[in-house]
Amino acid sequence: MYTITRIESNPKLSRAVVHNGVAWFSGIVATDWSEDIAGQTRQVLARLDELLEGIGSNRSRILSAQIWMKDMVADFDRMNEVWSQWFTPGETPARATSQVTFDEADIRLELIVVAAVKA
Incomplete structure (x- = not known):
């Protein structure tokens, strides 16, 4: 038998879903x-x-990590500065970054990650 744990669930989504030592996060x-x-x-x-x-x-x-950005030309370097400072060197995840259109004009970034959960 296996356990699936849903974090901060509502009718539309769960903030995260944990299964078998891995957590999948919704966009933040x-x-x-x-x-x-x-x-x-x-x-x-x-x-x-x-x-x-x-x-x-x-x-x-x-x-x-998947990073969705409103304007990669204008914002990519500044986002990367903050991102790089947040991580300890050598601990950065696999990553993809894409430019997207958001429904809300002032949103500049959405982040989706998958993380290991401590046993």
Whole structure:
């Protein structure tokens, strides 16, 4: 028998789903959309820290990340500065970054990650 744990579920989604030592997270966006890309990136990473801690994991256990950005030309370098400072060298995950259109014009970034959960 196996266990699937759903975190912060509502009728549309679960914030994360944990199974067999792996957590899949739904997209995380900033709560204050008036911030620039650096501010929104910091907000998203702070929220991810909270979510990881809540399941007994941490940023060093992130396996992969998808970063969706509103404007890669304008924001890619600044987002990467914040991203790189957040990680300990040598602990960065596999990653893909894409430019997308968001329904809300002021959202600049959405982050989706998969992380290992401590046994």
